[in-house]
Amino acid sequence: MIPARYESTRLPGKPLALIQGKPMIQHVYERTRAVDLVDRVLVATDDARIATAVRDFGGEVVMTSPQHQSGTDRIAEAAGALDADVIVNVQGDLPFLEPGMVRAAVELLREDTALPMATVKAPIREAREMANPNVVKVVTDRDGYALYFSRSPLPYWRDVANNGALGYKHIGLYAYRRDFLLRLARLAPTPLEQAEKLEQLRALEWGFRIKVAETTCEGIEVDTPQDLKRARALAAG
Numbered sequence: 001m002i003p004a005r006y007e008s009t010r011l012p013g014k015p016l017a018l019i020q021g022k023p024m025i026q027h028v029y030e031r032t033r034a035v036d037l038v039d040r041v042l043v044a045t046d047d048a049r050i051a052t053a054v055r056d057f058g059g060e061v062v063m064t065s066p067q068h069q070s071g072t073d074r075i076a077e078a079a080g081a082l083d084a085d086v087i088v089n090v091q092g093d094l095p096f097l098e099p100g101m102v103r104a105a106v107e108l109l110r111e112d113t114a115l116p117m118a119t120v121k122a123p124i125r126e127a128r129e130m131a132n133p134n135v136v137k138v139v140t141d142r143d144g145y146a147l148y149f150s151r152s153p154l155p156y157w158r159d160v161a162n163n164g165a166l167g168y169k170h171i172g173l174y175a176y177r178r179d180f181l182l183r184l185a186r187l188a189p190t191p192l193e194q195a196e197k198l199e200q201l202r203a204l205e206w207g208f209r210i211k212v213a214e215t216t217c218e219g220i221e222v223d224t225p226q227d228l229k230r231a232r233a234l235a236a237g
Contacts, residue, residue: 001043001089003091010223010224082178086175089176091221097219101217120171122217124137150198
């Protein structure tokens with residue numbers, strides 16, 4: 001499931017921004033379709049322009065309420081009508097999504113039947129990326145469970161970092177058990193979720209565990225005009 005809205009505060013019309021002549025949402029859709037564990041791909045949106053673009057390239061779309069405050073809430077509405085064990089939320093700003101990242105998150109749910117939710121992280125090696133609030137950071141415990149997600153640099157290195165990575169950035173995709181997703185969407189938004197504008201914090205604040213797979217595939221998340229410029233340059237080679 002790919003949640004997509006037109007009115008992004010930092011980059012309005014983001015899903016329809018062209019990269020190599022194709023709207024960004026099409027790049028994400030096609031890369032998600034390449035995941036061998038995925039049976040069906042849907043775009044969940046409240047915008048007719050996005051819906052038209054998706055149908056024009058042969059994609060499947062579900063119209064949702066315009067009142068949703070997060071992608072989690074949007075896909076939960078669409079998931080309510082689906083017969084599926086696992087729902088994967090792939091953010092619509094990942095035009096270079098590596099299919100293996102989706103597989104890594106889904107495999108965590110297959111390995112542990114009690115796990116409600118999983119996601120993915122990648123190393124941060126540049127100080128400017130660590131300081132960028134548009135790059136979400138995640139810290140995990142020794143077993144790979146998320147302790148916290150933040151737009152602030154995490155961890156803070158009092159001395160010099162010595163493990164080759166300054167930290168880990170969170171990749172915008174989640175795998176949920178369908179029943180848990182529906183339950184999560186019914187829970188009230190939480191203070192840290194609202195402060196950081198990070199929907200995954202709702203799960204942590206309500207006491208649920210999120211396991212995090214590590215990948216070396218970094219990609220680009222397109223949040224700003226500068227990100228879009230970088231994405232176009234990368235696509236052009």
